Amino acid sequence: MDFIDLKKQQNLIRNNIDDRISKVLNHGQYILGPEVKELENKLSLFSKSKYVLCCSSGTDALLLGLISLGLKPNDGVIVPSFTFASTAEVVCMLGGVPFFSDVNIDTFNICENSILKSISEAKRQGVKLKGIISVGLFGQPCDIDNIIEIANRHKLWVLDDAAQSFGSSYKNKISGNLCDISATSFFPAKPLGCYGDGGAFFTNNEHYYKIAYSAHLHGMGSNKYEYDRIGMNGRIDTIQAAILIEKLKVFETELINRDKLAKYYKKQFLDLGTNIKLPKLISGATSSWAQFTIQLPLKCDREDFQIKMKEKGIPTAIYYPIPLHCQKPYKKFPISSDKLKNTNLLSKCVISLPMHAYLSFEDIEYISKNAHDIINN
Ligand SMILES: Cc1ncc(COP(=O)(O)O)c(C=O)c1O
Numbered sequence: 001m002d003f004i005d006l007k008k009q010q011n012l013i014r015n016n017i018d019d020r021i022s023k024v025l026n027h028g029q030y031i032l033g034p035e036v037k038e039l040e041n042k043l044s045l046f047s048k049s050k051y052v053l054c055c056s057s058g059t060d061a062l063l064l065g066l067i068s069l070g071l072k073p074n075d076g077v078i079v080p081s082f083t084f085a086s087t088a089e090v091v092c093m094l095g096g097v098p099f100f101s102d103v104n105i106d107t108f109n110i111c112e113n114s115i116l117k118s119i120s121e122a123k124r125q126g127v128k129l130k131g132i133i134s135v136g137l138f139g140q141p142c143d144i145d146n147i148i149e150i151a152n153r154h155k156l157w158v159l160d161d162a163a164q165s166f167g168s169s170y171k172n173k174i175s176g177n178l179c180d181i182s183a184t185s186f187f188p189a190k191p192l193g194c195y196g197d198g199g200a201f202f203t204n205n206e207h208y209y210k211i212a213y214s215a216h217l218h219g220m221g222s223n224k225y226e227y228d229r230i231g232m233n234g235r236i237d238t239i240q241a242a243i244l245i246e247k248l249k250v251f252e253t254e255l256i257n258r259d260k261l262a263k264y265y266k267k268q269f270l271d272l273g274t275n276i277k278l279p280k281l282i283s284g285a286t287s288s289w290a291q292f293t294i295q296l297p298l299k300c301d302r303e304d305f306q307i308k309m310k311e312k313g314i315p316t317a318i319y320y321p322i323p324l325h326c327q328k329p330y331k332k333f334p335i336s337s338d339k340l341k342n343t344n345l346l347s348k349c350v351i352s353l354p355m356h357a358y359l360s361f362e363d364i365e366y367i368s369k370n371a372h373d374i375i376n377n
Pocket residue numbers: 057058059060083084086087135161163164184185186187197198199
Protein backbone atom coordinates (compact mmCIF):
# COMPACT_ATOMS: atom_id res chain seq x y z
CA MET A 1 0.00 0.00 0.00
CA ASP A 2 1.29 3.49 -0.83
CA PHE A 3 0.81 6.53 1.40
CA ILE A 4 -0.17 8.49 -1.71
CA ASP A 5 -0.61 6.29 -4.79
CA LEU A 6 0.15 8.37 -7.88
CA LYS A 7 0.36 5.34 -10.15
CA LYS A 8 -3.36 4.49 -10.04
CA GLN A 9 -4.31 7.93 -11.32
CA GLN A 10 -1.59 7.78 -13.95
CA ASN A 11 -2.82 4.42 -15.26
CA LEU A 12 -6.24 5.98 -15.72
CA ILE A 13 -5.16 9.07 -17.66
CA ARG A 14 -1.77 7.98 -19.05
CA ASN A 15 -2.81 8.07 -22.72
CA ASN A 16 -4.11 11.62 -22.46
CA ILE A 17 -0.98 12.74 -20.64
CA ASP A 18 1.23 11.11 -23.26
CA ASP A 19 -0.72 12.91 -26.01
CA ARG A 20 -0.39 16.24 -24.24
CA ILE A 21 3.35 15.80 -23.69
CA SER A 22 3.77 14.79 -27.36
CA LYS A 23 2.05 17.98 -28.44
CA VAL A 24 4.55 20.02 -26.44
CA LEU A 25 7.46 18.05 -27.91
CA ASN A 26 6.04 18.72 -31.37
CA HIS A 27 5.53 22.47 -31.02
CA GLY A 28 8.72 22.90 -28.99
CA GLN A 29 7.65 25.91 -26.90
CA TYR A 30 9.04 24.51 -23.66
CA ILE A 31 8.97 27.89 -21.95
CA LEU A 32 5.65 29.78 -21.75
CA GLY A 33 4.04 27.59 -24.41
CA PRO A 34 0.29 27.86 -25.12
CA GLU A 35 -0.50 25.20 -22.46
CA VAL A 36 0.48 27.65 -19.71
CA LYS A 37 -2.23 30.17 -20.68
CA GLU A 38 -4.70 27.33 -21.28
CA LEU A 39 -4.10 26.00 -17.77
CA GLU A 40 -4.37 29.50 -16.25
CA ASN A 41 -7.73 30.02 -17.99
CA LYS A 42 -8.99 26.64 -16.77
CA LEU A 43 -7.85 27.30 -13.21
CA SER A 44 -9.53 30.69 -13.34
CA LEU A 45 -12.81 29.03 -14.36
CA PHE A 46 -12.40 26.36 -11.69
CA SER A 47 -11.62 28.74 -8.82
CA LYS A 48 -13.64 31.72 -10.12
CA SER A 49 -10.56 33.82 -9.41
CA LYS A 50 -10.18 36.54 -12.03
CA TYR A 51 -6.40 36.32 -12.42
CA VAL A 52 -4.33 33.16 -12.22
CA LEU A 53 -0.58 33.04 -12.75
CA CYS A 54 1.05 29.63 -12.94
CA CYS A 55 4.58 29.56 -11.61
CA SER A 56 7.54 27.42 -10.60
CA SER A 57 6.34 26.12 -7.20
CA GLY A 58 4.02 26.75 -4.27
CA THR A 59 6.88 28.46 -2.47
CA ASP A 60 7.40 30.82 -5.40
CA ALA A 61 3.64 31.49 -5.60
CA LEU A 62 3.80 32.64 -1.96
CA LEU A 63 6.89 34.71 -2.67
CA LEU A 64 5.18 36.35 -5.68
CA GLY A 65 2.24 37.05 -3.36
CA LEU A 66 4.46 38.87 -0.88
CA ILE A 67 6.23 40.78 -3.69
CA SER A 68 2.82 41.92 -5.02
CA LEU A 69 1.75 42.99 -1.56
CA GLY A 70 4.94 45.06 -1.27
CA LEU A 71 6.51 43.37 1.74
CA LYS A 72 9.62 45.27 2.85
CA PRO A 73 12.50 44.34 5.18
CA ASN A 74 11.43 44.33 8.86
CA ASP A 75 7.72 44.17 8.01
CA GLY A 76 5.94 41.67 10.25
CA VAL A 77 3.65 38.91 8.99
CA ILE A 78 1.52 36.70 11.23
CA VAL A 79 1.98 33.03 10.29
CA PRO A 80 1.13 29.74 11.95
CA SER A 81 4.09 27.78 13.31
CA PHE A 82 2.35 24.44 12.65
CA THR A 83 2.95 24.41 8.89
CA PHE A 84 5.50 23.58 6.20
CA ALA A 85 8.65 25.74 6.12
CA SER A 86 7.66 27.67 2.97
CA THR A 87 4.92 29.64 4.77
CA ALA A 88 7.46 31.44 6.96
CA GLU A 89 10.51 31.05 4.73
CA VAL A 90 9.18 33.40 2.05
CA VAL A 91 8.68 36.18 4.62
CA CYS A 92 12.32 35.81 5.71
CA MET A 93 13.54 35.72 2.11
CA LEU A 94 12.28 39.30 1.69
CA GLY A 95 13.78 40.35 5.02
CA GLY A 96 10.41 40.31 6.81
CA VAL A 97 9.67 39.05 10.30
CA PRO A 98 7.39 36.01 10.70
CA PHE A 99 5.29 36.40 13.85
CA PHE A 100 4.34 32.88 14.90
CA SER A 101 0.78 32.28 16.08
CA ASP A 102 -1.04 29.26 17.44
CA VAL A 103 -3.55 26.98 15.68
CA ASN A 104 -6.93 25.58 16.72
CA ILE A 105 -6.59 22.16 18.28
CA ASP A 106 -9.53 20.71 16.28
CA THR A 107 -8.83 22.13 12.81
CA PHE A 108 -5.00 22.54 12.80
CA ASN A 109 -5.54 26.01 11.28
CA ILE A 110 -4.48 29.42 12.59
CA CYS A 111 -6.46 30.55 15.62
CA GLU A 112 -8.17 33.95 15.61
CA ASN A 113 -7.50 34.51 19.34
CA SER A 114 -3.85 33.82 18.84
CA ILE A 115 -3.78 36.29 15.92
CA LEU A 116 -5.26 38.96 18.21
CA LYS A 117 -2.65 38.18 20.87
CA SER A 118 0.10 38.43 18.24
CA ILE A 119 -1.24 41.83 17.14
CA SER A 120 -1.03 43.14 20.74
CA GLU A 121 2.36 41.56 21.30
CA ALA A 122 3.70 43.00 18.02
CA LYS A 123 2.65 46.49 19.14
CA ARG A 124 4.44 45.97 22.46
CA GLN A 125 7.60 44.77 20.70
CA GLY A 126 7.50 47.47 18.01
CA VAL A 127 7.05 45.01 15.09
CA LYS A 128 5.23 46.72 12.17
CA LEU A 129 2.69 44.10 11.12
CA LYS A 130 1.56 44.18 7.47
CA GLY A 131 -0.39 40.99 6.96
CA ILE A 132 -1.47 37.49 7.84
CA ILE A 133 -0.67 34.27 5.97
CA SER A 134 -3.46 31.76 6.57
CA VAL A 135 -2.75 28.10 5.77
CA GLY A 136 -5.40 25.52 4.87
CA LEU A 137 -3.53 22.74 6.60
CA PHE A 138 -4.20 19.15 5.49
CA GLY A 139 -6.85 20.41 3.04
CA GLN A 140 -9.32 22.38 5.12
CA PRO A 141 -9.52 26.15 4.52
CA CYS A 142 -9.25 28.51 7.49
CA ASP A 143 -12.33 30.25 8.87
CA ILE A 144 -11.27 33.01 6.52
CA ASP A 145 -14.14 35.48 7.06
CA ASN A 146 -13.11 35.85 10.71
CA ILE A 147 -9.48 36.30 9.71
CA ILE A 148 -10.37 38.90 7.05
CA GLU A 149 -12.50 40.75 9.60
CA ILE A 150 -9.55 40.97 12.03
CA ALA A 151 -7.22 41.91 9.16
CA ASN A 152 -9.52 44.73 7.98
CA ARG A 153 -9.82 46.09 11.53
CA HIS A 154 -6.03 46.22 11.83
CA LYS A 155 -5.27 47.28 8.23
CA LEU A 156 -3.54 44.02 7.35
CA TRP A 157 -3.73 42.01 4.14
CA VAL A 158 -4.45 38.27 4.00
CA LEU A 159 -2.46 35.86 1.82
CA ASP A 160 -3.84 32.32 1.80
CA ASP A 161 -1.37 29.46 1.57
CA ALA A 162 -3.62 26.95 -0.17
CA ALA A 163 -0.75 24.59 -1.09
CA GLN A 164 -2.66 21.77 0.60
CA SER A 165 -6.22 23.08 0.45
CA PHE A 166 -6.65 23.90 -3.24
CA GLY A 167 -9.97 22.39 -4.32
CA SER A 168 -11.60 22.84 -0.91
CA SER A 169 -14.39 25.35 -0.39
CA TYR A 170 -15.54 27.85 2.21
CA LYS A 171 -19.11 29.17 2.19
CA ASN A 172 -19.46 28.06 -1.46
CA LYS A 173 -16.28 29.84 -2.56
CA ILE A 174 -13.42 27.74 -3.92
CA SER A 175 -10.02 28.05 -2.28
CA GLY A 176 -7.84 30.21 -4.45
CA ASN A 177 -10.54 32.83 -4.27
CA LEU A 178 -11.00 33.45 -0.55
CA CYS A 179 -8.94 36.57 0.14
CA ASP A 180 -6.56 39.18 -1.38
CA ILE A 181 -4.16 36.64 -2.86
CA SER A 182 -3.89 32.84 -2.69
CA ALA A 183 -1.07 30.50 -3.56
CA THR A 184 -1.08 26.81 -4.27
CA SER A 185 1.44 24.07 -5.00
CA PHE A 186 1.42 21.45 -7.73
CA PHE A 187 4.07 19.31 -5.99
CA PRO A 188 3.33 15.72 -7.12
CA ALA A 189 1.79 14.60 -3.80
CA LYS A 190 -0.59 17.57 -3.54
CA PRO A 191 -4.32 17.06 -4.32
CA LEU A 192 -3.67 18.62 -7.75
CA GLY A 193 -0.06 17.71 -8.50
CA CYS A 194 2.12 17.65 -11.61
CA TYR A 195 5.19 15.50 -12.34
CA GLY A 196 7.74 17.96 -11.03
CA ASP A 197 7.52 21.36 -9.37
CA GLY A 198 4.79 23.88 -10.05
CA GLY A 199 2.46 26.32 -8.36
CA ALA A 200 -0.11 29.04 -8.96
CA PHE A 201 -0.93 32.53 -7.72
CA PHE A 202 -4.59 33.66 -7.60
CA THR A 203 -6.11 37.10 -7.17
CA ASN A 204 -9.05 39.25 -8.25
CA ASN A 205 -6.86 42.35 -8.12
CA GLU A 206 -5.30 43.41 -11.43
CA HIS A 207 -2.58 45.49 -9.73
CA TYR A 208 -1.33 42.50 -7.69
CA TYR A 209 -1.49 40.26 -10.77
CA LYS A 210 0.55 42.66 -12.90
CA ILE A 211 3.30 42.87 -10.28
CA ALA A 212 3.39 39.08 -9.86
CA TYR A 213 3.45 38.59 -13.64
CA SER A 214 6.41 40.93 -14.03
CA ALA A 215 8.20 39.51 -10.96
CA HIS A 216 7.97 35.92 -12.23
CA LEU A 217 9.78 37.04 -15.41
CA HIS A 218 12.77 38.64 -13.63
CA GLY A 219 10.85 41.89 -13.11
CA MET A 220 10.31 42.38 -16.84
CA GLY A 221 8.74 45.67 -17.96
CA SER A 222 6.92 46.31 -21.24
CA ASN A 223 9.98 45.20 -23.26
CA LYS A 224 11.86 41.95 -22.85
CA TYR A 225 15.21 43.23 -21.57
CA GLU A 226 13.84 46.21 -19.67
CA TYR A 227 13.13 45.73 -15.97
CA ASP A 228 10.59 47.42 -13.70
CA ARG A 229 11.61 45.64 -10.50
CA ILE A 230 13.87 42.94 -9.10
CA GLY A 231 12.24 39.62 -9.89
CA MET A 232 13.01 35.96 -10.26
CA ASN A 233 12.77 33.02 -12.66
CA GLY A 234 9.33 31.92 -11.52
CA ARG A 235 7.89 30.27 -14.65
CA ILE A 236 6.14 26.92 -14.75
CA ASP A 237 7.42 24.50 -17.44
CA THR A 238 5.10 24.05 -20.42
CA ILE A 239 5.25 20.25 -19.98
CA GLN A 240 4.06 20.53 -16.38
CA ALA A 241 1.20 22.81 -17.49
CA ALA A 242 0.23 20.24 -20.15
CA ILE A 243 0.18 17.46 -17.53
CA LEU A 244 -1.92 19.61 -15.18
CA ILE A 245 -4.54 20.30 -17.88
CA GLU A 246 -5.21 16.55 -18.04
CA LYS A 247 -5.11 16.14 -14.26
CA LEU A 248 -7.54 19.03 -13.76
CA LYS A 249 -10.12 17.11 -15.84
CA VAL A 250 -10.36 14.38 -13.18
CA PHE A 251 -9.78 16.68 -10.18
CA GLU A 252 -13.43 17.28 -9.30
CA THR A 253 -14.23 13.55 -9.32
CA GLU A 254 -11.14 12.95 -7.23
CA LEU A 255 -12.22 15.54 -4.67
CA ILE A 256 -15.59 13.77 -4.35
CA ASN A 257 -13.79 10.43 -3.85
CA ARG A 258 -11.46 11.89 -1.24
CA ASP A 259 -14.43 13.24 0.66
CA LYS A 260 -16.21 9.86 0.60
CA LEU A 261 -13.03 8.17 1.79
CA ALA A 262 -12.51 10.64 4.63
CA LYS A 263 -16.11 10.06 5.76
CA TYR A 264 -15.55 6.30 5.60
CA TYR A 265 -12.38 6.61 7.72
CA LYS A 266 -14.37 8.55 10.31
CA LYS A 267 -17.21 6.01 10.31
CA GLN A 268 -14.79 3.09 10.75
CA PHE A 269 -13.02 4.72 13.71
CA LEU A 270 -16.32 5.75 15.33
CA ASP A 271 -17.78 2.24 14.90
CA LEU A 272 -14.62 0.71 16.38
CA GLY A 273 -14.73 3.25 19.25
CA THR A 274 -11.04 4.05 18.76
CA ASN A 275 -9.57 6.43 21.31
CA ILE A 276 -8.25 9.02 18.84
CA LYS A 277 -9.24 12.51 17.83
CA LEU A 278 -10.59 12.64 14.28
CA PRO A 279 -10.19 15.62 11.93
CA LYS A 280 -13.09 18.09 12.19
CA LEU A 281 -14.43 20.43 9.54
CA ILE A 282 -15.72 23.91 10.40
CA SER A 283 -19.26 24.66 9.31
CA GLY A 284 -19.53 25.80 5.69
CA ALA A 285 -16.22 24.22 4.68
CA THR A 286 -15.21 21.24 2.58
CA SER A 287 -11.70 19.82 2.58
CA SER A 288 -9.54 18.64 -0.29
CA TRP A 289 -8.23 16.02 2.19
CA ALA A 290 -4.59 16.48 1.25
CA GLN A 291 -4.01 14.43 4.40
CA PHE A 292 -6.17 12.42 6.77
CA THR A 293 -4.57 13.37 10.07
CA ILE A 294 -5.58 11.93 13.42
CA GLN A 295 -4.46 12.80 16.95
CA LEU A 296 -3.23 9.84 18.98
CA PRO A 297 -3.86 9.71 22.72
CA LEU A 298 -0.81 11.23 24.43
CA LYS A 299 -0.04 8.00 26.27
CA CYS A 300 0.31 6.21 22.93
CA ASP A 301 3.96 6.01 21.79
CA ARG A 302 3.75 7.52 18.28
CA GLU A 303 7.03 6.03 17.07
CA ASP A 304 5.99 2.59 18.21
CA PHE A 305 2.57 3.07 16.54
CA GLN A 306 4.29 4.03 13.30
CA ILE A 307 6.61 0.98 13.42
CA LYS A 308 3.71 -1.40 14.12
CA MET A 309 1.63 0.09 11.30
CA LYS A 310 4.61 -0.36 8.98
CA GLU A 311 4.86 -4.01 10.02
CA LYS A 312 1.28 -4.37 8.79
CA GLY A 313 2.26 -2.75 5.48
CA ILE A 314 0.63 0.61 6.29
CA PRO A 315 2.74 3.71 5.67
CA THR A 316 2.12 6.77 7.85
CA ALA A 317 3.67 10.25 8.02
CA ILE A 318 4.12 12.91 10.66
CA TYR A 319 3.32 16.46 9.59
CA TYR A 320 4.95 18.20 11.48
CA PRO A 321 7.12 16.76 14.27
CA ILE A 322 8.89 20.05 15.10
CA PRO A 323 6.93 23.33 14.83
CA LEU A 324 8.72 26.10 12.97
CA HIS A 325 9.17 28.35 16.02
CA CYS A 326 11.27 25.57 17.64
CA GLN A 327 13.56 25.12 14.64
CA LYS A 328 17.07 26.61 14.56
CA PRO A 329 16.62 29.22 11.79
CA TYR A 330 13.26 30.43 13.15
CA LYS A 331 13.88 30.46 16.92
CA LYS A 332 14.85 34.12 16.89
CA PHE A 333 11.46 35.31 15.62
CA PRO A 334 8.61 36.48 17.88
CA ILE A 335 5.70 34.28 18.95
CA SER A 336 2.21 34.95 20.25
CA SER A 337 1.88 35.50 24.00
CA ASP A 338 -0.10 32.23 24.28
CA LYS A 339 3.22 30.41 23.70
CA LEU A 340 1.65 28.24 20.96
CA LYS A 341 0.32 25.59 23.36
CA ASN A 342 -1.81 23.78 20.74
CA THR A 343 1.00 23.79 18.21
CA ASN A 344 3.37 22.20 20.71
CA LEU A 345 0.80 19.57 21.64
CA LEU A 346 -0.18 18.72 18.06
CA SER A 347 3.42 18.28 16.99
CA LYS A 348 3.64 15.44 19.52
CA CYS A 349 0.42 13.56 18.73
CA VAL A 350 -0.54 13.98 15.05
CA ILE A 351 -0.08 11.24 12.50
CA SER A 352 -1.37 11.07 8.93
CA LEU A 353 -2.81 7.90 7.41
CA PRO A 354 -2.77 6.94 3.72
CA MET A 355 -5.04 9.22 1.67
CA HIS A 356 -5.50 9.60 -2.08
CA ALA A 357 -8.45 9.54 -4.44
CA TYR A 358 -7.97 5.87 -5.40
CA LEU A 359 -7.80 4.33 -1.93
CA SER A 360 -10.43 1.59 -1.52
CA PHE A 361 -12.97 1.13 1.25
CA GLU A 362 -11.27 -2.23 1.97
CA ASP A 363 -7.93 -0.41 2.43
CA ILE A 364 -9.59 1.92 4.93
CA GLU A 365 -11.15 -1.00 6.83
CA TYR A 366 -7.71 -2.64 7.02
CA ILE A 367 -5.95 0.58 8.10
CA SER A 368 -8.51 1.56 10.74
CA LYS A 369 -8.79 -1.96 12.22
CA ASN A 370 -5.01 -2.22 12.57
CA ALA A 371 -4.67 1.32 13.97
CA HIS A 372 -7.41 0.50 16.50
CA ASP A 373 -5.75 -2.75 17.60
CA ILE A 374 -2.33 -1.12 17.96
CA ILE A 375 -3.71 1.76 20.05
CA ASN A 376 -5.67 -0.63 22.27
CA ASN A 377 -2.81 -3.02 22.97
C1 LIG B 1 1.53 24.49 3.52
C2 LIG B 1 2.51 24.50 2.39
N1 LIG B 1 2.93 25.68 1.91
C3 LIG B 1 3.78 25.76 0.88
C4 LIG B 1 4.29 24.63 0.29
C5 LIG B 1 5.31 24.78 -0.79
O1 LIG B 1 4.99 24.21 -1.99
P1 LIG B 1 6.14 23.76 -3.02
O2 LIG B 1 6.75 22.51 -2.51
O3 LIG B 1 5.42 23.55 -4.31
O4 LIG B 1 7.13 24.86 -3.10
C6 LIG B 1 3.88 23.37 0.75
C7 LIG B 1 4.40 22.14 0.11
O5 LIG B 1 4.65 21.15 0.72
C8 LIG B 1 2.96 23.29 1.84
O6 LIG B 1 2.54 22.13 2.32
